[in-house]
Amino acid sequence: MKRLVALLTSVAIIVAAVVVGRWIADTGGPDRSSDRGATGDPTRGANTLVCAGELGDVCDRLAKEAPATVEVRKETASTTLESLAKGHVTFGAWLTPTLWLDLNGRSGGAVLKRVTTIASSELEVTLTTARLAALKDRCPGGIDGRCLLDAIGRPFDELGVVGDPRVAVWGVPPEDTAAGLLAVAALTSGWGLPKGWDGTDFDANDELSTAFTTARDSLRSNPDPVFNMIRVPTFQATIAVAANGPGVFDPADRGRYRSAPLSPRRAVQVSIAATAADTGSPAAAFAHNRAAALLKDRGWRVPPGPINAGEPSAATLKAIIGS
Numbered sequence: 001m002k003r004l005v006a007l008l009t010s011v012a013i014i015v016a017a018v019v020v021g022r023w024i025a026d027t028g029g030p031d032r033s034s035d036r037g038a039t040g041d042p043t044r045g046a047n048t049l050v051c052a053g054e055l056g057d058v059c060d061r062l063a064k065e066a067p068a069t070v071e072v073r074k075e076t077a078s079t080t081l082e083s084l085a086k087g088h089v090t091f092g093a094w095l096t097p098t099l100w101l102d103l104n105g106r107s108g109g110a111v112l113k114r115v116t117t118i119a120s121s122e123l124e125v126t127l128t129t130a131r132l133a134a135l136k137d138r139c140p141g142g143i144d145g146r147c148l149l150d151a152i153g154r155p156f157d158e159l160g161v162v163g164d165p166r167v168a169v170w171g172v173p174p175e176d177t178a179a180g181l182l183a184v185a186a187l188t189s190g191w192g193l194p195k196g197w198d199g200t201d202f203d204a205n206d207e208l209s210t211a212f213t214t215a216r217d218s219l220r221s222n223p224d225p226v227f228n229m230i231r232v233p234t235f236q237a238t239i240a241v242a243a244n245g246p247g248v249f250d251p252a253d254r255g256r257y258r259s260a261p262l263s264p265r266r267a268v269q270v271s272i273a274a275t276a277a278d279t280g281s282p283a284a285a286f287a288h289n290r291a292a293a294l295l296k297d298r299g300w301r302v303p304p305g306p307i308n309a310g311e312p313s314a315a316t317l318k319a320i321i322g323s
Contacts, residue, residue, distance in 0.1 A: 045091045045275070046092040046275075047070055047071055049070060049072045049073070049092065049283035050073050050094045051095045052076070053076050053077075054097065054178065060074070062287075070283055076176050077096055077100045080094060091275065092274065092275055093273065093286075094272070094273045095272055095287050097271075098268075098270065099178040100178065101273055113274055114273070116271060116272050117304050118272060118288075119269065119292055119296065119300040119302045120304035121241040121242050121244075122265055123239060125260055126258070127257065128257055132257075132260060137160055139151075143261075144189045145188050146208075147190060149187055152215040154167065155167050169234070169236055170238065170239065171228055171229055171238040171239075171240070172184075172221060172238070173241075174221040183239045186266055189262075190263070224244065225240050226238050226240050226245060267301075267304075270300065272287045
């Protein structure tokens with residue numbers, strides 16, 4: 001049976017996975033000598049804050065506000081992980097979704113000395129009010145992966161919206177983001193998969209394999225799916241973090257569109273990972289001073305909410321992205 005990522009060609013998450021997999025499987029994290037950077041200078045990068053590009057304009061704002069002593073570098077998590085895997089430590093702190101740290105044993109080997117989680121935002125589905133009401137009626141036990149996959153690819157009138165024959169195109173976060181990875185993992189919930197299922201064996205549930213095959217033509221990867229549903233519109237439904245929900249753009253959108261959490265509830269968390277044992281580096285100090293406030297201004301929950309019992313394990317996520 002084909003693997004999960006092969007079935008989800010429109011939501012492929014292999015780009016980051018190749019790098020993450022190499023970091024996890026081959027290096028175990030760089031050794032302590034990499035603290036000194038490629039040049040052997042123990043202070044190299046202390047003034048640089050790396051900001052994961054998926055955090056969007058939070059990175060841009062940090063770059064504008066940074067003092068002269070701090071450089072903010074915006075890059076994908078896969079780029080940062082690749083540098084770490086090569087032993088290139090060129091930053092004093094990394095602002096990133098916590099998931100990327102969890103996939104690497106949280107501490108990042110001998111490099112990342114202190115990790116502080118500062119914010120979170122739940123994954124939600126967003127549709128027009130009538131369409132969401134129909135979906136919730138169809139999923140009385142909660143919008144889990146089984147119910148959602150059953151709905152994706154069906155016309156809305158078949159789902160209970162009278163006179164609405166359109167088949168939704170669903171926007172989901174892209175391949176190299178924590179939200180995108182959690183969205184794919186969420187679609188495996190509710191299927192009664194065996195404990196310890198690692199994403200590689202679809203023979204464990206032929207219904208799940210068939211559902212993914214049916215749904216994939218209705219799934220599209222997009223860096224800002226809710227915006228592109230409301231303003232373009234490209235999509236008729238989305239899975240995205242609440243911080244990027246419809247109320248962000250215009251209060252009027254709260255009337256036309258509604259959101260609901262996935263079941264089990266899942267959240268993207270954001271952390272600051274410092275390369276020193278404390279926040280003494282200029283980059284880490286600046287991140288701790290400003291990042292949480294900027295995330296809160298953009299709808300993130302500060303302080304962060306708890307990770308729920310239904311959160312997929314790092315082992316499951318590694319298996320899902322491994323290829």
